[in-house]
Amino acid sequence: MLKKINLLILLVLTCVALLVLPVIAQASDGPVVIYFFPGGAPGGTFATVVYNGAKEAAEILGDRVEVRYLWSDWSSQKMVDQFQQAVAANPDGIAIMGHPGDEAYRPFVEEAEKQGIIVTSQNTTLPELENAYSATGHLLVIINANITILRFKHTFICK
Numbered sequence: 677m678l679k680k681i682n683l684l685i686l687l688v689l690t691c692v693a694l695l696v697l698p699v700i701a702q703a704s705d706g707p708v709v710i711y712f713f714p715g716g717a718p719g720g721t722f723a724t725v726v727y728n729g730a731k732e733a734a735e736i737l738g739d740r741v742e743v744r745y746l747w748s749d750w751s752s753q754k755m756v757d758q759f760q761q762a763v764a765a766n767p768d769g770i771a772i773m774g775h776p777g778d779e780a781y782r783p784f785v786e787e788a789e790k791q792g793i794i795v796t797s798q799n800t801t802l803p804e805l806e807n808a809y810s811a812t813g814h815l816l817v818i819i820n821a822n823i824t825i826l827r828f829k830h831t832f833i834c835k
Contacts, residue, residue, distance in 0.1 A: 711762035774800030
C-alpha cells in the first residue's frame, strides 16, 4: 500500500513538473518551483509517505525542479492560509491537499488560474473546482480519497 501511495505521489509531482517544464524553459533558465503540501506534521505516518514520494520525484527531476514543502498538521484553516501564501509567491505549481473543500479554496484557485499557476489536488477531490477548470485548460489533477484514480485531460499534455 505504501508503495502505491509513493508511486502515485511521484506520478502527481512528475506530471506537474513535466507539464510546466516546457513553458517555464521558454521563459526562464531557472528551476520549476512547486509548493507541495504533504498534509500533516513532519514525521506523521501518512504525511511522511506523501513527503517521501514527492522528495523522490524531486530527486529524479534534479535541478530542474525546486520543491518547497508546507506542513499543515491536518488543519484545514492552515491549509487554506498556506495555499493563499503560496499563490502570492507566484510559483509554477502548487500541489495541495483538498481537505478544506471547494468553497475554502475557490478564491485562491481563481487567483492561481489568473496567474497561470498550475494547481493539483491530492487525496481529496474538489469536484466543483475540477469541473470549473478542467474545461479551461487549467490543470487540476485529482487523486480521489481512496487513491485509485488519477485524472487529467489529454489536452494538458499537448500544451
